[in-house]
């Protein structure tokens with residue numbers, strides 16, 4: 010499948026703390042609600058209701074340790090999903106948010122050097138089967154790291170919750186290994 | 187295999203695991219706490235489960251919001267209590283029995299060598315102090331584990347730190363942590379790795395120090411930190427461990443991605459400068475810098491041993507009049523022991539304020555937060571802008587010994603230079 014859309018490119022290190030600012034850490038998990046203030050701490054222009062969401066980005070492109078700083082809150086991922094983000098491409102991801110992304114089925118795709126071939130506003134095309142990311146605005150492309158089978162399976166089920174719920178229903182938890 | 191690989195293998199019913207592999211493993215205990223706990227139970231219900239997999243092995247703790255400073259927090263706590271009661275959770279450490287969850291997990295014997303324990307808070311890495319794999323997870327992972335007693339893990343590469351030499355006077359595990367932070371860089375090579383701490387200087391380290399060391403591995407970006415269980419571990423767990431355990435150790439031919447050696451004789455009191463954790467200097471480089479708030483507590487440095495060293499330094503002294511010092515014991519048990527040993531009396535006589543066990547100002551959402559213009563000398567674990575409240579405050583991180591010595595003069599002071 011090919012996903013196309015506009016990208017936002019991080020200019021520096023993006024911390025989980027800035028994607029969801031302190032005030033919203035204790036808010037309930039709800040993509041629509043979490044999306045209202047997602048990225049509020051990353052840039053001044055996003056620090057208003059729907060500031061990021063209204064820009065209509067489909068992808069985020071970042072450097073190392075995206076969503077780092079050691080926060081486990083899932084609002085980071087649900088907020089991005091609620092804002093319409095379909096994938097994040099980066100050199101590397103922080104462990105906790107990488108887990109959350111897998112569990113919610115938001116692709117966090119490792120792609121070294123991706124930030125060097127993209128600028129905010131560029132149109133990207135991501136081939137989910139081959140992992141090729143093409144910048145339609147300048148014609149450059151990079152191959153990303155393929156998604157592991159377990160990760161794809163969870164994403165296909167619509168996230169870990171659905172994946173496990175089905176296993177509980179069908180009494181097949183013992184199959185997990 | 188390394189100790190971390192072995193623990194992941196045994197608990198997932200395998201003979202062997204390799205780094206990069208994804209495995210579903212049995213977890214010994216699952217911790218959740220006040221501000222994410224209700225959400226965790228809500229997720230559990232969404233899985234179609236009304237019961238947890240084992241009422242004795244889901245540990246619930248009130249730490250971030252107790253006692254509640256606002257109506258909103260009080261209401262959250264009420265909902266939290268309700269849901270914990272409804273599930274008849276055996277071990278509920280609510281206000282009055284509370285403590286910082288990571289302290290509770292280790293101190294109350296809910297974490298055992300050779301087993302896996304997870305928690306919905308990033309500093310669950312602390313559990314490695316007793317030779318367990320301790321990992322932080324989100325509420326969805328916690329809900330799944332509460333439902334089925336299992337969690338998925340990616341097997342990490344292991345990096346070994348061999349620590350040798352003699353611990354110098356007033357040098358604490360925190361100084362070693364900060365030293366490693368400066369050496370490796372926070373945002374650097376240790377992302378996703380298991381860090382194994384061994385060597386003669388680790389063998390000499392007490393459990394409090396091992397907890398500090400493992401605690402801060404998450405701030406290095408690591409997946410977990412672990413100290414192989416030994417005699418110190420066995421004695422610590424005696425009368426404390428809830429459940430039986432067998433020590434697991436790394437094989438002599440285990441594969442390490444890298445091995446680093448640190449001579450602890452060369453590590454002195456250390457300070458991380460405001461905003462960046464890996465901007466680390468020896469204390470003498472910043473001696474004389476003024477500050478107005480001192481904070482000692484948190485899952486990193488709120489233990490009896492930390493209060494003991496502070497009491498030694500502050501005995502018969504007065505904290506400088508321009509410094510507000512807040513000390514927060516990490517749990518009620520720590521509070522009680524420090525009281526019985528007279529440390530709290532000494533600290534109060536010196537002019538410190540003692541707050542009830544909680545995370546307090548550590549994450550900037552509870553008591554004692556930093557305001558505009560504050561310069562905080564903290565024994566906590568994070569110093570990014572806004573961590574303790576205002577974005578216009580500065581946070582220096584260091585050991586409890588440096589905080590205590592500095593508090594006397596109102597400026598950063600090397601504890602080795604003061605007359606006791």
Ligand code: SF4
Nearest residue numbers: 309484485545548549
């Ligand atoms: S003391 Fe600080 S770092 Fe530790 S659990 Fe509480 S808020 Fe987190």
